[in-house]
Amino acid sequence: MVAVPESRRPGALQRLYRWAAIVAALVVFAGFAQTYYLKAWFGTPTLPTLVHVHGLVMSTWFVVFATQVWLVESHRIRLHRRLGLFGAALVVLIPILGIATAIEGARRHAGPPGIPPLIFLSVPIFDILVFAGIAGSGLLLRRRSDFHRRLMLLATLGILTAAIARLPLDFIRHGGPLVFFGLADLLILACIAIDTIRQRRLHPAFGWGAAVIIVSQPLRLWLAGTPAWMAFAGWLVG
Structure with missing residues (x-):
């Protein structure tokens, strides 16, 4: 692949990453405020130690991403x-x-009400696998800064689904996966549109990276209802 030349106005592109980092951090905080960050004020149920560790590590990722942008x-x-x-x-x-x-x-039936835990399990697992694939690709391409920065941005925005699903807005809480994924995709597509306008072409990292994220969404929903997934998920949960 041939590296795509960056814009002659790097400040404009850097502002895109800065605002994306800020928006991502705000979405995460707002989505998990009641159940994690400010749970002492909201009196929400006690969380297992594993969830606290996971929350700390994920929070650290968003802090590190914002710091790297800065x-x-x-x-x-x-x-x-x-x-x-x-x-x-x-x-x-x-x-x-x-x-x-x-x-x-899934063992604690901690997913959204009305959705069987084994079926819902496909959503977070695919989120994590897609994140790992895109972020890992970004690390492998770290010497190609134009690819590296875009892939890291996609990995960060692509994993916002869980936070978006927990935003205290009725249309989100009752909208189901179509709304959760749709809002995350809007953030991704907005960043891609701004970058494409600035660069006057779609960068390959944004092109195939966004395709992986968006195509994985209906794929996981389809897979979740298959006997093969139910058997696999049942094996995972034990």
């Missing part, structure tokens, strides 16, 4: 690369903890 904007590339080693460790740790937490949640 370091690049500040031209502190050496520190950005050093922190990237910690980010790489998170890319390994997040799928392990995420899948374990999803399985434990």
